[in-house]
Amino acid sequence: MSQVEQVRRQVVELLPRLRRFARTIARNVHDADDLVQLAIERALLKHDQWRPELKFDGWMFGIMRNAWIDEVRSRARRDRIFAPEEAGVTVGHDGSESNVRLLTVQRAVAELPEEQRLAVGLVLVEGLSYKEAAEVLEVPIGTLTSRLARGRETLQALLSDRPGERS
């Protein structure tokens, strides 16, 4: 199987997680899926930079993070000027108490500063190790750890303000 075919196959397998990670970065489903699409296109364009010894998810998350910084972020910001969006109202929505809590947590993540949000998304949501997450973000592991610690503190503060209800 050619390199590009290998990359394609792994992208398809990883799609649900790519969408999940995108959902922690972008603040609405539409931007998140645009981000996934852009990352897929970039990955295919530079498929020969992937090496079997690299973990594929980390490689793709790195591409997605760069795509976010380069393109989608500014567009998302610009669009929000015209159509302000409820941050984080994205997953499951049947109004039950547990769903209200889910939405509260999603919204709190969406309110984190970007650096903390990426660290939280990679480690707490995607389950990457600190080392893997630091590589994706191209920062030393100590930087990753402190962003993650601050992210958790911020979340704690946001969530203890509003234990069940969205404010």
Place this chain on the structure above:
Amino acid sequence: MKFPPETLMAYADGELDAETRRAVEAEMAADPQVAQEVERHRAMRAEVSGAFAGVLDEQVPDRLLHAAKKSATSTVQPRRQWSWPEWTSVAASLLIGILAGRAILQPESESRLVVAGTDGRVVAGGALAQALSEQLSSQDGTDVDIGLSFRTRSGEYCRTFGARAANPVVGFACRDAETWRIDMLSTAPRAESGGSYRMASTQLPAPIVQAIAERMQGEALDADEEAIARQRRWRD
């Protein structure tokens, strides 16, 4: 508390080596506050992870499956998908235009950007040839933008371009002795609304992106490599 807060967080995330882990566990047994702190980290992790878990069960939109299977352009909206038959018909109509001696991009023949070369090849002319030879990817051109430069597996230098004209075109050309041979050319994807037209390699139609991906050796040239290649007139 004996351990810094980040160590307790790392414990909850399963990041500690065996020795530190045991030390933290001893401390947890001795100090309920430490145990509580660790539990708080674990609960946070479970809660955040749980809040996004539902995404995995959602149906993946077709456009993403399509992007993974076919490759695509990356202007986010609108997305113009090109099929090969479509592309070839565009190419054919352009070629017919060229061979019939019609001006493709500019009415004045001396400033034509695309010309028929010898042996029926299609080569860059005028401002396009000039930009391909002289303009770095980082520079904004008047008529032509250069996207990225790369080398093919056979060692040729190629560059992607976008030409501003009444009907903007994009494509890529490869250095062929003293000329730039145009290997692919297409009408430009619609520019982003409101923004000025700015060529980027990521805005090429899918078949062109795919052709580049198939031919590119290694990575695109960075700014330094590009400057050196220009100095060598895009030859070894």
